[in-house]
Amino acid sequence: TRELAVRQLKKQFLEALQANNAEQVLQILHTGKLDINVVLEVDDPGMILASYKQGYWLPGYKLEKSWAMGIHVCVMYNALETALVLLQEGASINGTPNGKTPLHVACEVSNSDFVSLLLSHKAKVNSLSLSGHTPLHHCTRRESVDCAKQLILKGADVNMPSHSNEEETALHTVARFAIPELVALYLARGACVDALNSLQETPLMTAAFWAFDTREQVYREDHHLVCRLLLDHGADPNLQEEDHKTALHKAAWNCDHVLMQMLLEAGANTRAMDINGCAPIQYLLKVTDVRPAAIPELCYQLLLNHNAPRVYPPQFHKVLQSCHNLPRAVEIMVNSYERLKPTNKWRASIPDECYKRHKVFYDSLFAVCSNTPRSLLHLSRCAIRASLAELCYRGVAQLPLPSSMKKYILLEPKGILY
Known part of the structure; x- marks a missing residue:
């Protein structure tokens, strides 16, 4: 009977949090029957609250539930007033019941008001999620610019690599997601333009690879703009990753004449060889007949006019x-x-x-x-x-x-x- 009563109280607590009913939340807490940091089971089909350690096996079906404390729920449902009440009552601000702190979640949903609230209550700005990412790594949308600015002002390290298999900096992340505003912000705040991840890839290589959407067969202009920003800030187009591919190899693989011209004008070497002895023109030959959205003749013309083998x-x-x-x-x-x-x-x-x-x-x-x-x-x-x-x-x-x-x-x- 007691377990049933606690379960019922948890349900009421969760509903009050989701409805931003600060008064009811206080009433439940003041009964003394429920800990303020109690862990709740929350519907989370988008996996906003969840973070998993790399290398762990996960079931094939999509996980629909996550664990969360009250402050996490408030962030997820934009219950700002209730969150303030919880913090004033002493709620833990850096808890990770399912791998993310509330600050990670606030950045995930691009809620700058919550980021401000959490930072003002001493949330750890460089804390790591279970997957090894900082809150700055979770700023992956244009709406996240204000969140990222606040994090950096409070001491977020723009060059801190993730503690994951990729070891990506925040600049790698926004280069992959193609957020020019965040790329410009990080570069202005001292981000290393040629930072290397675990595969020895620079942000320029990352943006070059993801510039082509293989599913939709379209070229993404935002990725081109990110590459332009990186090159304008001194990115080296001739650095080679662990397989010795350069950004030009990746652009040639995408048959992306716009990006290839950009890289060539920046001094990209058309004779650079990958680990198998292939120059960019060999990459181009491999994909010419499977890139229907491309204009391959422009790619060949560019390479040969820049002394390609x-x-x-x-x-x-x-x-x-x-x-x-x-x-x-x-x-x-x-x-x-x-x-x-x-x-x-x-x-x-x-x-x-x-x-x-x-x-x-x-x-x-x-x-x-x-x-x-x-x-x-x-x-x-x-x-x-x-x-x-x-x-x-x-x-x-x-x-x-x-x-x-x-x-x-x-x-x-x-x-x-x-």
Whole structure:
């Protein structure tokens, strides 16, 4: 009977907290039958209150309940007046019944009023959740900017890595979620622009990787803006993570010409090799036919105009295997060589249906890539490009030539080979 009465009292207490009924909460506490820090079971389908240690096995089904103290419930239901009453009555402010302190929860829901209240009552600004994250790591939305500002003013460490497998700083986190306002705030408050996580990735690499939404097949402009901010603050585009990939490798994997141009203009090295000896152009070749939202020919043109290594001529059939549906990309690649000699693998790499659809182009390809030399105009183009090397993209712009000739030198496709 006593257990039933306590259970009923807990239910009344929880309902009063959720309804922001401070008067009833006080009445229940003053009966002396319920501890102010009692742990309650709360509906939490969004897992706002829960934090779990990495490496622990979790059931496959979605967890719908969490444990919480009264102050956590107040934060979750925006019961500010009731929270103030609990704090005045001596409620614990740094408790973690299900892995998060109330301050973590307030940042999770982007409630700056609660962040202010909790900080004014000495909440630990750099406390770690069970998963090893600080409150600053939970500021992951535009609405969280005020929360983050308050945390930093109270001493939050913008360079503190999470105590988790990733070891991400707050800058890594907002680069992944693409919150330009928070990126700018952290950089202004001393965040290390080239901080490394456990995989040796910088925030720039993180933003570059997540700039493409594989599910929706769209490029995220906010991630591009984050990359722009990081580069403007001195991020090094040529740092390599544990597999030796650079940010340019990741942008090439996404077939993201906007980001690739940004990185190349910042000095990204097109000849950097990953642990398997692959340059960004090899990454581009691997994904050309699975990026329907991309404009691959621009990506190839950018890389080759910045002195990217070309495909070994006897292996050129692999270009046709990846790009046979994109004659403009093939044209750009072919025109980067003085001459190419076809092998019996070339024609086999182009499906008959595709060959018929682009017959004019492919007929010109096989005609040009015969044993006869290319035109003098093309050979002159190749000589200029070889002379300029990595300065080709910028150098051509300064040559006293008509704009049409500059485009020709920079491999602007025509739709047919001469």
